[in-house]
Amino acid sequence: MKTKYVGMIIVMLVIPTVASMTSTITNETIQPQATKAILYQPTLFDWWGVDQQQTDNCGHGIILTPPSTHAQSFTPTKDKLTAVRLYMFKYGTPPEPVHITVSIRDNLTGANLTTKTIDTTVVSIGIGNDAKWVLFDFKDIMVTPGNTYYIVCSGDAGDEANAYCWFYNNEDTYTRGEAWIKPDEMSVWTNFTHGGFNPD
Numbered sequence: 001m002k003t004k005y006v007g008m009i010i011v012m013l014v015i016p017t018v019a020s021m022t023s024t025i026t027n028e029t030i031q032p033q034a035t036k037a038i039l040y041q042p043t044l045f046d047w048w049g050v051d052q053q054q055t056d057n058c059g060h061g062i063i064l065t066p067p068s069t070h071a072q073s074f075t076p077t078k079d080k081l082t083a084v085r086l087y088m089f090k091y092g093t094p095p096e097p098v099h100i101t102v103s104i105r106d107n108l109t110g111a112n113l114t115t116k117t118i119d120t121t122v123v124s125i126g127i128g129n130d131a132k133w134v135l136f137d138f139k140d141i142m143v144t145p146g147n148t149y150y151i152v153c154s155g156d157a158g159d160e161a162n163a164y165c166w167f168y169n170n171e172d173t174y175t176r177g178e179a180w181i182k183p184d185e186m187s188v189w190t191n192f193t194h195g196g197f198n199p200d
Contacts, residue, residue: 051078054174061089061165062192064100064155067184070166070192071108071152073177081114082140084151089131090120092162097121100164102136103152106143108180108189112152114138125164148177168192 052074062070084102098120103112116138125132143149155164168179179192 049078051076052174052176054169055087056169056171056173057087057167058170059167060170061091061167062181063091063158063160063163063165064088064098064153065158065160065163066154066156069152069154069182071105071150071180071182071189073148073150073180074174075146075148075176076143077145079142079145080140081143081149083135083137085133085135086151086153087131087167088125088134089165089167090125090127090163091165094120094158094162094164098158098164099156100134101154101156102138104138104141105150105152106147108150108152108182113149114141120164131167150180 054072064070081104084104086102088100099117100120101115101117103115105112116136118134118136123134124130125134153166158164180189181192182189
């Protein structure tokens with residue numbers, strides 16, 4: 001079973017969840033857990049002309065700390081990509097600022113087609129019920145409907161106990177893409193799995 005990152009809306013894409021956090025360590029990756037789910041409200045994003053979305057989650061998030069990088073593939077049906085929204089929360093007390101970068105690629109190992117970085121001292125991402133859909137509004141790019149693209153995401157600071165996190169779902173709820181991880185610069189991209197961890 002392949003994990004899917006929760007919290008992607010591509011505007012063309014998006015995702016949600018959270019409350020008090022606990023944590024579970026699986027495959028050397030901490031997976032902060034939210035104990036209460038916040039339901040996705042479709043009308044929040046309908047006016048954006050959302051193309052792809054995955055809004056289910058298992059109440060856990062992947063940490064966005066160096067040296068790892070995470071990605072979610074997607075297959076658009078529209079030909080222009082204007083923004084991505086990711087559902088994120090803060091776990092512990094990460095250093096400030098943390099710069100979270102989202103790029104779009106047409107190949108995991110290829111060049112970025114467009115990139116947007118946010119500064120967490122400017123864009124507030126809270127703990128618990130203050131989890132937030134974070135907008136990465138980059139320069140519009142043209143994409144080919146039916147082709148595979150990747151949302152590539154990383155943070156530049158923090159550790160396993162103090163990090164910004166991107167929600168995910170351990171069920172295969174988004175059929176137009178897969179989750180990926182690159183643990184460090186020397187590693188290759190592999191499908192992100194959680195080792196059969198059951199958050200319940």
